[in-house]
Amino acid sequence: MTATDNNEVTLEKVTKRFGDTTVLRDMDVRIAPGELLSVLGPSGCGKTTALRILAGFEKPTSGSIRVGGSDITTLAPNRRDIGMVFQAYSLFPNLSVRQNVEYGLRIRRVKPPARHKRAEELLEMCGLEHLAARFPHQLSGGQQQRVALARALAVRPSVLLLDEPLSALDAIVRSQIRDEIRRLQQQLGITTMFVTHDQGEALAIADRVAVLNGGRIEQIAAPQDVYQRPATEFVARFVGTVSEIGVPDTFDGGTVPLAQPAPGLDTLFVRPEDVELLPDDSGDATVTEQTYLGDRTIVRAETKAGLRVTASVSAAGAGPVAPGTRVAVRVLSSPALRVPHGTSEKVAA
CATH class of the missing domain: 3.40.50.300 (P-loop containing nucleotide triphosphate hydrolases)
Structure with a gap:
């Protein structure tokens, strides 16, 4: 054969x-x-x-x-x-x-x-x-x-x-x-x-x-x-891990003003490797936990409103974002999927 x-x-x-x-x-x-x-x-x-x-x-x-x-x-x-x-x-x-x-x-x-x-x-x-x-x-x-x-x-x-x-x-x-x-x-x-x-x-x-x-x-x-x-x-949602973040339709990358997906906001589906957590005393989120995986560390942060964000960082780079650290969130590249406000289960372009 x-x-x-x-x-x-x-x-x-x-x-x-x-x-x-x-x-x-x-x-x-x-x-x-x-x-x-x-x-x-x-x-x-x-x-x-x-x-x-x-x-x-x-x-x-x-x-x-x-x-x-x-x-x-x-x-x-x-x-x-x-x-x-x-x-x-x-x-x-x-x-x-x-x-x-x-x-x-x-x-x-x-x-x-x-x-x-x-x-x-x-x-x-x-x-x-x-x-x-x-x-x-x-x-x-x-x-x-x-x-x-x-x-x-x-x-x-x-x-x-x-x-x-x-x-x-x-x-x-x-x-x-x-x-x-x-x-x-x-x-x-x-x-x-x-x-x-x-x-x-x-x-x-x-x-x-x-x-x-x-x-x-x-x-x-x-x-x-x-x-x-x-x-x-x-x-x-089913394949891999994503963070779902609500953003204005004018958002074009960079630091994200964290918000829950909601009417009037686009929804970004962002993979952990495309998320960067930056120590910032005025940041929107607080690091809640780290999971050490050897070469990588999974870092999870959460806002007061309950929005959760997951980032994958090098094990060596996890120190500055220890649990309890206030952080700002930056999206490093295009999201895996962007769903415009007012739509649901929209096929990606």
């Missing part, structure tokens, strides 16, 4: 209803051949339903699904040439690692020599050669997830689907497996949909990110665009 193969995925006007509840609304998505698309959103936003519809486990109420130009909307899951990795691994406990990896090939009646050769390739690719004879209960969570990934890839699927594959792992292992998934995905050039509620995960692994809210796509863009140029208020 290479990125030049025609394995483009298209979901067109896909809607899914369960009774009176609409879970997906006119979802339009195109995943280019060899692309990894992260589908990101809160619980209940419809992201797993979209993945299950693509896999064939759910039927759309309306709309169509195409892979490689072929309409697969009504095909059974086992006829879709799609590999899937689940959150719970779903390994066969009575089969060894090697047997788990070979399982899909055996079901497809691949002859033993070819089956064994392909399993060896995947075991080596996923760093599992030394574990081939072990059983799932003898593996760590990260090792089990590697086996699940190798099993999904063994049959050379056109498309790979990953449903919250890292959520059961601890932070260090999660990061390692995330990077391993990305390496294999790029090496094989396989078109991939990666579903997650973890924004850091989505931004780190994807070519593009689709942010879902209430069954609708709020934005599809490169990770840096989703973070730096969110299309809507929801995306600005």
Whole structure:
């Protein structure tokens, strides 16, 4: 499988209803051949339903699904040439690692020599050669997830689907497996949909990110665009940290006269790295806390009216803005999003 193969995925006007509840609304998505698309959103936003519809486990109420130009909307899951990795691994406990990896090939009646050769390739690719004879209960969570990934890839699927594959792992292992998934995905050039509620995960692994809210796509863009140029208020709040500050429509950068968002004021959505806190006895806010993160320190300040502002500063530069310090606030660059007064959930220009 290479990125030049025609394995483009298209979901067109896909809607899914369960009774009176609409879970997906006119979802339009195109995943280019060899692309990894992260589908990101809160619980209940419809992201797993979209993945299950693509896999064939759910039927759309309306709309169509195409892979490689072929309409697969009504095909059974086992006829879709799609590999899937689940959150719970779903390994066969009575089969060894090697047997788990070979399982899909055996079901497809691949002859033993070819089956064994392909399993060896995947075991080596996923760093599992030394574990081939072990059983799932003898593996760590990260090792089990590697086996699940190798099993999904063994049959050379056109498309790979990953449903919250890292959520059961601890932070260090999660990061390692995330990077391993990305390496294999790029090496094989396989078109991939990666579903997650973890924004850091989505931004780190994807070519593009689709942010879902209430069954609708709020934005599809490169990770840096989703973070730096969110299309809507929801995306600005959901992805990363923002301070929401009300300003006159004449404000054009610099020191901000802090005010709560209110009628008659534009609302700035400002990322922590674009906020500077300046010690000032007549400043609008007071530093309330610092959180040390190693190379950076997160500093939070609050006005008497309850407006909270978050800044990210170098650990070395956090001393002058210790808790209790009065500060003025400066916006260092263009805000992530500016919503003119009198509008709501306005798409960014």
